[in-house]
Amino acid sequence: MTGIYEKTSSICIAAWVTGVGLLGCGPAPESDVEDTAGVSQQALTEGAPLTTHDASCLRLQDQNTWSTYASYMTPVGPAVGLPGVLADLNRVGPMLTSSNRPSAVGYKGGFRWNDGDMATSDWIPQALTAGVSGSTNVAIASWHYGAASPDKGVRLSVADISDMSSSAVNYRHVLMVRPTSSGNFTTVPIHGGGLAWFGNYLYMADTSQGMRVFDLTQIRQVDTSTTCDTQIGKVGSVWCAYGYKFVLPQVSAYVVPSTITSPCRPKFSFLGKDTRGTTDVVLSGEYCNSSDAQCPYDGSTPGLGGRLYRWPLDSATNRLKTVNGAVTPERAYIMNEPNVQGVAPIMTTTATTSYWLSSTRYSGALFKVSTGASRTAYLSGSSQWARMPEGMHATGSGTNLWTVTEGYNGSTSPASGGRVVFYVDQAAVD
Structure with missing residues (x-):
C-alpha cells in the first residue's frame, strides 16, 4: 500500500458543505477532544500509546447509488449471490504443515494458495475479512492487479474455511466491478487494500476517496468463453469479466468531499471490523512510511502519523450511520506506528481503545496497541510473526486472529515468505 501525501501545515483548513463550523484536526487529549481547534502537531514516538486525534473536520458523503447501481445490474445474470459462489469453488489451497508454515506466536493453522496464485506477479494479496454464509465459514481476501494495462482492478478470493482440519481449502476468484449503465459495468481500478464484511455488504478501502460498498447478494454469473478473456462488460449478447465466472458489483460509496483537503483529508489504506461496543464500526487507517508515503501528521518523524478512524454502523441496515447523507467518525487516533497494513480489534476485551x-515494518510485525500502554511487538525477524502481513480479521468469539500475507521477495515457500492465510490464538498475542 503506497502513496504520496502532500505535507502541509498542521491546522485543518477544510470547510464542509453543511456550513457547520469545523474544528482543527490534530492530536488531542483523551478527555478534551472537542476543544482542540488549531492544535499544533505533537512529537511522535514509534511504539508510543495511541494518541487521541481530533477528527471533527472530517466527513464522508454517501454517494447514494444504492438503487441506481442495483437496477443497472438487473439485466446481467443470473444473480447467484455468495451461496452460488460457495457451491462452485474451483481452486484448491493446500493446508500448511508444521514444516511448511510461517513462524508466528500462537499459530493454530492456515493454508496457502494453489501453485499459480503463489507464483503470479499479476495479482498481489492485500486485505482479509471473514464471516458466515448459511452454515459455511468464509474468508474473503482481496488481490490488487499489478500487471500492465488494461487494469483489471481488484479480485476477491472466496474461501470455505469451515473445516481447517482437512487437507485443503477450496476457493474461487471473483472480479469486483462497478455498474456504469443499464446492463453494463467496468472494473474497479483501485488498490483494494482493506475489507470489512457486515451483513450482505462488503466494504472496501478506496485509498484517495473513502470506502466503496459491494452487495454480496448481487454476485452475478457471466460468460467464460474465450471471447471474454480480454473483455469487460457487455460484449455482443454476453457479459464478460476477463474470463472470471462471477462478478461482485458495487452498490454505493462513502467519499470524502473535495472541499476537505490535507491535512484533514485522510487516506483509506486498510479497513477492519469492530463489534465490541454498543455500536458496530468500520475501522479505517492510513499507511505511512518514512519515504514515499508520508502522512500529514508525521511532523519531524515521518511514517508515524498514520491515523485510525472508527466509523459507526447502523445495525438495522449495515450501512454507515448518516445525517443528511454524511457520516462522521465517532473517534480517531494517531497510531504512532509505521507501515501499517491492517487492523483488528482485541476481542478479549470490551474496551474499544485497543x-x-x-x-510490514521490520519485514513483518504484529503490534498490540492501546491508548494506555506502549506497544507489544511480535516481529518476523524474531520468528514471532510472518513476513509482509496485510489485512486481518478477529473472530467475534475472541478465539482466532486471521491474517493474509502479500508475499516476500517472490518466494513461493510458505515457510520463507510465500503467500499464506493463517490464524493464531488471540490469547497468545494479547
Whole structure:
C-alpha cells in the first residue's frame, strides 16, 4: 500500500458543505477532544500509546447509488449471490504443515494458495475479512492487479474455511466491478487494500476517496468463453469479466468531499471490523512510511502519523450511520506506528481503545496497541510473526486472529515468505 501525501501545515483548513463550523484536526487529549481547534502537531514516538486525534473536520458523503447501481445490474445474470459462489469453488489451497508454515506466536493453522496464485506477479494479496454464509465459514481476501494495462482492478478470493482440519481449502476468484449503465459495468481500478464484511455488504478501502460498498447478494454469473478473456462488460449478447465466472458489483460509496483537503483529508489504506461496543464500526487507517508515503501528521518523524478512524454502523441496515447523507467518525487516533497494513480489534476485551496492527515494518510485525500502554511487538525477524502481513480479521468469539500475507521477495515457500492465510490464538498475542 503506497502513496504520496502532500505535507502541509498542521491546522485543518477544510470547510464542509453543511456550513457547520469545523474544528482543527490534530492530536488531542483523551478527555478534551472537542476543544482542540488549531492544535499544533505533537512529537511522535514509534511504539508510543495511541494518541487521541481530533477528527471533527472530517466527513464522508454517501454517494447514494444504492438503487441506481442495483437496477443497472438487473439485466446481467443470473444473480447467484455468495451461496452460488460457495457451491462452485474451483481452486484448491493446500493446508500448511508444521514444516511448511510461517513462524508466528500462537499459530493454530492456515493454508496457502494453489501453485499459480503463489507464483503470479499479476495479482498481489492485500486485505482479509471473514464471516458466515448459511452454515459455511468464509474468508474473503482481496488481490490488487499489478500487471500492465488494461487494469483489471481488484479480485476477491472466496474461501470455505469451515473445516481447517482437512487437507485443503477450496476457493474461487471473483472480479469486483462497478455498474456504469443499464446492463453494463467496468472494473474497479483501485488498490483494494482493506475489507470489512457486515451483513450482505462488503466494504472496501478506496485509498484517495473513502470506502466503496459491494452487495454480496448481487454476485452475478457471466460468460467464460474465450471471447471474454480480454473483455469487460457487455460484449455482443454476453457479459464478460476477463474470463472470471462471477462478478461482485458495487452498490454505493462513502467519499470524502473535495472541499476537505490535507491535512484533514485522510487516506483509506486498510479497513477492519469492530463489534465490541454498543455500536458496530468500520475501522479505517492510513499507511505511512518514512519515504514515499508520508502522512500529514508525521511532523519531524515521518511514517508515524498514520491515523485510525472508527466509523459507526447502523445495525438495522449495515450501512454507515448518516445525517443528511454524511457520516462522521465517532473517534480517531494517531497510531504512532509505521507501515501499517491492517487492523483488528482485541476481542478479549470490551474496551474499544485497543487493537492489533499488522505492519510490514521490520519485514513483518504484529503490534498490540492501546491508548494506555506502549506497544507489544511480535516481529518476523524474531520468528514471532510472518513476513509482509496485510489485512486481518478477529473472530467475534475472541478465539482466532486471521491474517493474509502479500508475499516476500517472490518466494513461493510458505515457510520463507510465500503467500499464506493463517490464524493464531488471540490469547497468545494479547
